Amino acid sequence: MYDFLSYRPITEDDAKLLLDWRTAPHIAQYMLTEVAYDLDRQKAWIARCNARDDYQHAIIRIEDGDVGYASITVTDPRNGVGEIGVYIGDADAPKALTAYNFVGTLNHAFFTMGLHKLVNHVIAWNDRTARAQAFNGYRHVGVLKDHVLKDGVRHDLHIFEQSAAEWAEFRKKFRDDRNWWGKPTVYRG
Template identity: 75%
Template sequence: MYDFLSYRPVVADDARMLLDWRTAPHITQYMLTDVPYDIVRQTAWIERCNARDDYQHAIIRIEGRDVGYASITVTDRHSQIGEIGVYIGDPEAPKELTIYNFVGTLNHAFFTMGLHKLVNHIVDWNSRTVRLQQFNGYTHVGVLKDHARKGDIRHDLHIFEQSAVNWAEFRRKFNDNRNWWGEETVYKG
């Protein structure tokens, strides 16, 4: 990973920080769902997530400072398919973080968790992330028209996919093979 970027496990004490980020206007505008501001509920959610074997999540850090959140959900255990979710909660975080945080997350999903493929769904109003998906090696495979509803408005939902074999080749441009915990990952094909 880039020296300035690291990850740490999510703990129950992160509930307020995550909830502050998740309910901030610069984050909620890109989310399909809104969550109530409820610390008890958020703490319980973290504890449930930490107990799951089909979900992993981490706090993204810049130079030791918490700035964002990343998650990997196994959506099809048998076929080894997953989906990632990422947001940068700290509006002061460097813009390049949105590009490079995917390296550790994709290494973690494919080469630590052993997923075969990631399939991400991005709402059309999040045009920056739509562009970043392709920058990070994803293939745009389609658009679900009028699929997502935010408030009273329906939006298109872009579908992107990336396989472990494609990421093993594509990640060479970043020259970083580490997962969330800083461990070197190897593609076992």
């Protein structure tokens, strides 16, 4: 259904693109960490990420153009818990499409990687991402008060969660069962 949306693997050749996105003000303001603009460090980070078995990431593409980044981190392998990160680096990308970027990532996390649950953290002032979490079936489960120190100020961190079974039911509204690589996924509950 969403043929305009696809993903591709990340290589070290993507270092400048990712670093430009990650340090752009429209992205950096919502991130919990700060990244120095250092191309060699970015290449090394990509190499380390690509070697990990508890981390997968991809470039998000809309209509064959690179527009964003998605990652899945396994935070608790024993219990099958992970966290996703998604951002649109291209400030000119169609904003209406960004909520759908989660669909392939959720399919990939739950039905390709086999995770049981995702738990995401969203900084308090990131209303757009908080709304996208709800749009994609996440439950708001709490707030960590004064949890993040950013630019010398403490901020609340909102926590959202969703299980594979919940996503299997919720994703029916999107009618898209593909993972990052365009392969159909099946819930095996």
